[in-house]
Amino acid sequence: MKITDHIANANGKTLFSFELLPPIKGQSMDGIYKAIDPLMEFKPPFIDVTSSREDLFYKETADGSIQKATYRKRPGTVAVCAAIQHKYKVDTVPHLICGGFTKEETEYALIDLQFLGIDNVLVLRGDARKTDSGFIPTPGGHCYATELLEQVTNMNNGVYLHEYQDTSYKTDFCIGVAAYPEKHFEAPNLKTDFKYLRQKVDGGANFIVTQMFFDNSKFKAFVNQCRENGINVPIIPGLKPITTAKQLINLPKIFHIDIPEDLCDAIHDCKNDKEVKEVGIEWMINQCKELVDFGVPVLHFYTMGNPEPTKRIAQAIF
Numbered sequence: 001m002k003i004t005d006h007i008a009n010a011n012g013k014t015l016f017s018f019e020l021l022p023p024i025k026g027q028s029m030d031g032i033y034k035a036i037d038p039l040m041e042f043k044p045p046f047i048d049v050t051s052s053r054e055d056l057f058y059k060e061t062a063d064g065s066i067q068k069a070t071y072r073k074r075p076g077t078v079a080v081c082a083a084i085q086h087k088y089k090v091d092t093v094p095h096l097i098c099g100g101f102t103k104e105e106t107e108y109a110l111i112d113l114q115f116l117g118i119d120n121v122l123v124l125r126g127d128a129r130k131t132d133s134g135f136i137p138t139p140g141g142h143c144y145a146t147e148l149l150e151q152v153t154n155m156n157n158g159v160y161l162h163e164y165q166d167t168s169y170k171t172d173f174c175i176g177v178a179a180y181p182e183k184h185f186e187a188p189n190l191k192t193d194f195k196y197l198r199q200k201v202d203g204g205a206n207f208i209v210t211q212m213f214f215d216n217s218k219f220k221a222f223v224n225q226c227r228e229n230g231i232n233v234p235i236i237p238g239l240k241p242i243t244t245a246k247q248l249i250n251l252p253k254i255f256h257i258d259i260p261e262d263l264c265d266a267i268h269d270c271k272n273d274k275e276v277k278e279v280g281i282e283w284m285i286n287q288c289k290e291l292v293d294f295g296v297p298v299l300h301f302y303t304m305g306n307p308e309p310t311k312r313i314a315q316a317i318f
């Protein structure tokens, strides 16, 4: 079922969902199931599975020379989605990214998804490779999420690459896109970033999922700006509780978000990460309560494979 239908059927009740990473190459699905099982009692209507592009790795061989290899550390997004859908009878949302995939490979992935009965996709540009200073498009692939979105909407209109037949089957994907209440780090300002978000919605995006944030006022301002400018699709807040003191440095560095002073101060007062986790969970529970009052359709958690903090928050909210 489409995310938009899940939201419509909830009649204003806030839903619970979460996101997982595929297993590292060479690992089994057991870790995924262990990350899902504790959260199923909160009846998520859908679970997201991230995608990643290839990275460059350097390895020293026995003779001392350096070997360069390129591979994807966490392949298998489509298969992980299918496995979850099959085992838990819950919808899945595979993330589709521009980086690392040609348009043809994307088309084949979308055809696989359609055959597997996966109705939703989250289309993204994707992160840069760790060894690159910025995002470098893959030759034959897309540069921006808008272009990938266009490919999916084309297929929803029965338009495929290299058409050779008179008619084509129309897919019916419900399409999500990303947004950044605190601005995407490459955008010169919020207004320009918003202009491209608008393009994504005008181009057919059915729902929005946001980057994590710790200050609800920024999310609310972002939602209000969307509504005032005619963006009326559901906006799903992305959430992640802080669990270690190191994240005070890592989260802003990786995700380009601010951490409110009060939260920072409370974490600085902690003696160890056990205490930090309690502070992080408490902060997130308060954030979630306020977001439910604000009327968000879904609370979407970036679990990063660790379900326990999210479970404690969900217990307090649902």
Ligand code: FAD
Binding pocket: 049, 050, 051, 052, 053, 095, 097, 123, 124, 125, 126, 127, 128, 143, 144, 145, 146, 178, 179, 184, 185, 186, 187, 192, 193, 194, 196, 209, 210, 211, 212, 238
């Ligand atoms: P875009 O919408 O393409 O925007 C990228 C930048 O370009 C922005 O600064 C935007 O303002 C600008 N821009 C957009 N269109 C144009 C245009 N036509 N011309 C000029 N500038 C333009 N990354 C992964 O690798 N895998 C994942 O699974 C993943 N999941 C994510 C889930 C969520 C909910 C979020 C918020 C992010 C996720 N990311 C993921 C990270 C994301 O891929 C990065 O933040 C990436 O840098 C931007 O992706 P985007 O889809 O927002 O890009």
